[in-house]
Amino acid sequence: MNYEWLALLAAALWAFTSLISVTPSRQLGAFAYSRWRMGLVSIMLLSAAVFNNQWQMISIEQAGLFALSGFVGVFVGDTALFACMNRLGPRRASLLFACHAAFSAFLGVWLFNEALFGWSLLGAACLFLSVVLAVSFGRKSEQHSWETISGTVSIAVALGLTAALCQSIGTVMLKPMMSNPELAQIDPVAGSALRMTSAFAAHWLLWLSGHKMARAQAPLSRPLFLMIASNGFLAMAVGMTLMLYALRYGDLSVVALLSSTSPVLVLPLLWIVTKQAPTRSAWLSASLCLLGSALLIFA
Template identity: 50%
Template sequence: MRPEALALLAAGCWAVSSLFSAPPAQRLGAFAFSRWRMLFASLLLWALAASSGGWRSLDVSALGLLAISGLIGIFIGDTALFACMNRLGPRRSGVLFACHALFSGVLAWVWLGEVLWGWALLGSLLLVGGVMLAIVWGKRSDESHHWEQTRGRLVVGVCLGLLAALCQSVATLMLKPLMSTGIDAVAASAVRMTLALAAHGLLWLLWRGARAQAPVRWHDAWLTFLSAAVAMALGMTLILKAMHLGQAGLVAVLSSVTPVLILPLLWLAYRRRPAMGAWWGAALAVLGTALILR
């Protein structure tokens, strides 16, 4: 499968998982939710790596890079993202996280020497612009859903969202050379997830603020498991595979369509259609994707 298609599938996984994630993340808190999510994802990934034999591709020399990537992208990045979501909701946290496409484009040029030209560059600009437009103008003036409320200081939520986007870019791009060696994407994801979970466990022991805000209910556990399976076990593996096969900056741009894909899902949750700006933004994002894939 083409790397562009893999990146789009990963974006779809992240969009679907955001609806599973929002309720338990708000109830348990960002730290506790991330910890349970990583536990479920680690178990799933190691089971897949063991059954497929992908664990044999792991090399001791790769563990250090996978550990750093896991700490930056999952331990810090994911926790910051859900802390942002708890404050600003899925829609506004989505527009901040979509900035990872811009960060990735710049970092891919600085670190890897990748440059977008021609139709790919035009398509990338249209896609990123469409994503921003869809989310910034995607709220109706009379919308009162609790996911649209701001909890705490707005500036803190914005900083957390941008931190999550930057961590996602750095953690993914630093694995590009490693993925080119032929390491199994599932096994690599399993190692990253396990090491990030270990860091969360250490934080839980040392800091009381990392404890759960409420007891874990069966419904919370089920939604967290679905989020882990769709976003982390499947979505992250797809993005690593795409990174192995394609251009890192382009993969990051395509994976940033997640907020546009969230819009129809939020329509189902709100029971009200998105604002006109959301439709225009989605149309630009689709056009940009078509230019990239042409």
């Protein structure tokens, strides 16, 4: 098997774990769920980084950049994503989050003088159109609780786009450092551990402040804990490891495209879980999302 296909396995894991996130996120609340998830994943990544013994490759300045990237991309971004998922469900939330590809393209134009014309601009338009279709159509025929929209749609969409934007900013912040050939020895696992630990520290401080948003809406039961732990292990420990191998040995453009297929892969998984076939608008919006990602990557 070519290494590029490991990215597809990672995307499948991310689609699967998005379904695992629904129950604990809705019961605990977005902040409490994110705090527990980030804490458990931090332990996993820190343990792996200590085992690899690659900390000496990261300077204080680089560690600070990783930490800031974690605050923006993980603390703000992931929490906004789960808050969006609680309102729109995993399918629509994953489509909104897929807009990070378009935001990254626009940030590349603004910060690095990259071009965004022709096919790239069409790809960004396809991504946004996929979100409009997902949110605007099919509401009457979708009876499962994971497909219903609760609360104000505009707030939910704003949360999803905020998650996508923060993910883009957090990634773009690291681009000059990670693309520097002289810094190729930086261990990605150690960098990811710093990002996740920074996000967990922010959540922990918010919880210590006693703010009502940080309080859990329900007690943490054993089943919820197992869901959170399995989600973190599959999404970060396994999924990100597969992604790192794919990026290291595979073709970058193919890897980027295959890893962006989560909104499409989540549809058959939802079909299995909810026993309801996705609507035509759901398939159309997922196809537009994949097409938009492909145009942005290959243009």
